[in-house]
Amino acid sequence: MDDSFKTHINKFVKMSDDEFAKIISYFKVQHFKKKENLLNEGQVCKASYFVTKGILRKFFINGKGVEQTTEFAIENWWMTETFSFINQTPSEFFIQAVENTEVLVLHRDAHDKMLDAHPLMEKYFRCVYQRTYAAAQRRNKFRYEHSREELYHFFRKVQPEFLQRVPQYLVASYLGFTPEYLSEIRRKSIS
Amino acid sequence: MDDSFKTHINKFVKMSDDEFAKIISYFKVQHFKKKENLLNEGQVCKASYFVTKGILRKFFINGKGVEQTTEFAIENWWMTETFSFINQTPSEFFIQAVENTEVLVLHRDAHDKMLDAHPLMEKYFRCVYQRTYAAAQRRNKFRYEHSREELYHFFRKVQPEFLQRVPQYLVASYLGFTPEYLSEIRRKSIS
Numbered sequence: 001m002d003d004s005f006k007t008h009i010n011k012f013v014k015m016s017d018d019e020f021a022k023i024i025s026y027f028k029v030q031h032f033k034k035k036e037n038l039l040n041e042g043q044v045c046k047a048s049y050f051v052t053k054g055i056l057r058k059f060f061i062n063g064k065g066v067e068q069t070t071e072f073a074i075e076n077w078w079m080t081e082t083f084s085f086i087n088q089t090p091s092e093f094f095i096q097a098v099e100n101t102e103v104l105v106l107h108r109d110a111h112d113k114m115l116d117a118h119p120l121m122e123k124y125f126r127c128v129y130q131r132t133y134a135a136a137q138r139r140n141k142f143r144y145e146h147s148r149e150e151l152y153h154f155f156r157k158v159q160p161e162f163l164q165r166v167p168q169y170l171v172a173s174y175l176g177f178t179p180e181y182l183s184e185i186r187r188k189s190i191s
Numbered sequence: 192m193d194d195s196f197k198t199h200i201n202k203f204v205k206m207s208d209d210e211f212a213k214i215i216s217y218f219k220v221q222h223f224k225k226k227e228n229l230l231n232e233g234q235v236c237k238a239s240y241f242v243t244k245g246i247l248r249k250f251f252i253n254g255k256g257v258e259q260t261t262e263f264a265i266e267n268w269w270m271t272e273t274f275s276f277i278n279q280t281p282s283e284f285f286i287q288a289v290e291n292t293e294v295l296v297l298h299r300d301a302h303d304k305m306l307d308a309h310p311l312m313e314k315y316f317r318c319v320y321q322r323t324y325a326a327a328q329r330r331n332k333f334r335y336e337h338s339r340e341e342l343y344h345f346f347r348k349v350q351p352e353f354l355q356r357v358p359q360y361l362v363a364s365y366l367g368f369t370p371e372y373l374s375e376i377r378r379k380s381i382s
Contacts, residue, residue, distance in 0.1 A: 060332060060335075060336075062335065062336055063336060068335050068336075070328070070331060070332060070335065071328075081328075082321060082324055082325035082328060083325040083326075083328065083329055086321060086322065086325055092329070092332060093332070115314070119310045119313065119314070122310065122313040122314045122317050123306070123310070123313045123317075125317045125321070126313050126314075126316045126317040126320060129317060129320035129321050129323075129324055130273060130277060130316070130320050131277065132320075132324055133273055133320055133323055133324045133327065134273035134274040134277055135274075136324065136327050136328075136331075137261070137262075137272075137273060137274065137327075138274055138283075140261060140327075140331075141251060141261060141283060141284070144251075144253065144259050144261065144367075145251075145253055145254060145259075176335075
């Protein structure tokens with residue numbers, strides 16, 4: 001494991017090497033193969049995942065039986081099914097590895113014990129959730145104001161690496177396109 | 192001021208009366224008249240608001256010059272423009288009182304000082320933001336799965352008091368209807 005998680009923590013709180021060593025002992029490193037599910041619909045979400053290598057996505061199966069992707073997490077992002085994780089109720093979503101992925105796993109029990117023992121991590125998570133919520137609010141505004149086609153071009157501008165790594169049918173699912181419509185937009189934007 | 196804020200804090204953390212007395216000293220009570228703006232687009236959002244009486248809404252003005260409501264806060268909810276509040280950059284949203292409203296105001300400076308002096312409030316805000324984000328994720332899923340008309344009926348079922356208090360043109364703005372279309376749906380659901 002590299003020190004990306006330590007770097008991430010230090011963006012928000014100042015932590016000694018000794019305290020970090022204690023913090024990291026609450027986590028487990030785990031590997032998932034491409035298309036492997038970390039969580040299935042109907043299961044209780046028992047962990048939060050910090051991506052150290054790879055990509056995760058969250059999706060649900062809609063009324064037509066089609067997978068609807070609602071969220072991606074690349075390196076240095078957290079992913080969990082927050083409602084299920086907090087309330088320990090069955091999840092309405094799946095979490096799946098988009099490519100071979102390495103994560104730091106924080107189980108719910110370890111999460112609670114760690115926060116009791118290390119209040120500095122309360123600040124860290126407060127900052128992470130505050131920023132995550134702020135980003136969700138901005139995405140929401142963007143979706144009200146712009147067409148899905150504009151959203152694709154915005155994506156292409158600010159997250160080019162992300163668009164290259166994620167299979168096109170998942171980008172289409174996230175943006176609510178059919179794969180054919182996405183191909184058409186891509187052709188138009190290249191020509 | 193009643194003790195609704197104390198009750199809200201005690202849902203998430205155990206706090207002594209002495210500590211609460213210190214916490215509350217960081218806040219100011221403020222009253223806003225119906226349709227008064229707490230924040231304008233382009234201003235830096237300098238405070239977070241906890242609603243003790245009344246309703247706030249967040250909106251932006253879209254490309255067609257029309258107000259688009261994205262969020263409401265009733266009693267015991269927090270409201271702020273999170274991105275602007277964190278980064279102290281100009282806000283992309285307005286915050287406005289829907290009816291005569293009483294709020295507890297936590298200015299950004301007081302927010303930072305309070306969190307330094309009372310780490311227990313880090314836990315409180317971590318829990319609040321975690322739940323706020325979880326709720327946003329569920330709303331997002333609901334919007335993917337259901338028509339706006341279904342969203343209105345869902346609203347009517349789980350938040351009847353809210354629908355009675357908020358003027359219909361704001362409900363329409365939130366759901367992305369024209370006021371005429373909302374009237375039509377209401378007529379259909381009564382008959």
